[in-house]
Amino acid sequence: MSKKAVVKEKTVKTLETLFQEMKKNHLRMTGPRKMIIEALFENHGPFTAEEIHKKFIRSSCDLATIYRCLVSLEQAGLVRKCEFGDGFARYELANNDQSHHHHHLICTECKKVEIVEECEIESHIDRFAKKRGFTSVSHMLEFFGICPDCQAA
Amino acid sequence: MSKKAVVKEKTVKTLETLFQEMKKNHLRMTGPRKMIIEALFENHGPFTAEEIHKKFIRSSCDLATIYRCLVSLEQAGLVRKCEFGDGFARYELANNDQSHHHHHLICTECKKVEIVEECEIESHIDRFAKKRGFTSVSHMLEFFGICPDCQAA
């Protein structure tokens, strides 16, 4: 009972922290934005804009608004965009501290996403997927950054 | 001189091998397909369909044909599709043997792609990018496979 209370308290605090971060970034606290943050806070995604729109937004809200909210929330660092190469951008809460770094394990058939917390040797990386009973396992590893030429320009 | 000849001979052989693989997969040897294979063989990509169309295809050829060729070449295992999450699919020659496994290092500004041959500990993985003078380094690591539920179905 006390354990549950602690968990709940921690949960509420973290959601408030997210809202404070919104204010810190000069983002107005609008209905759609709050609903998006709450949805991503309470459900582990990542989710496409359309999934967020259909599953989590109760009061009517335009899909274009969802897209614009996600852009501003991403720019503010509250939300992270994930690209799995299937034509849909997905979004999840961005946990800024490195302790929450994680990868994804996506079923190529049903598109289900599992969180992968482990982080070990790259050459053995597929075993995380196989350990979970996945077959036809492969992984995508791509680097991003600003190249020396562009830094100079 | 003899060195150069050897290199050239090897080059020709490998390109011929690719053409043989096309035939083995019951793909007709059409102009667009040959040009795409040659382009990817002579230039290290990966390239978008539009880049291939504009840069490498001399004789007139419809962009839709490029897309269709890339699909059939991918199905035949000759070409690999890469997704960097910027809204463009890119293609490169698929080297089936594991010895040619590599990753990519993409400049987020000019979209230049560098090949990353190293394959070490995941937690130190960003150092490959930093070692090349890139800043704002991040990486994308996603897993793909068929989940137990879908295997059963």
Add this chain to the structure above:
DNA sequence: TAGCTAAATGCGAATGATTTGTATTAGCTG
């Protein structure tokens, strides 16, 4: 080598996720 047939292409239109223009609405600051 001519002819056959399915596969491949060209061209135009469609698709679908995402973006954008613009008038209207509604946070926030004083």
Add this chain to the structure above:
DNA sequence: CAGCTAATACAAATCATTCGCATTTAGCTA
């Protein structure tokens, strides 16, 4: 509470990619 803007709704545009269909052609066969 007024006023200034940012944010929203709605509709239309964008843009990579796909598709339909008529025409062409690669590769096989006689």
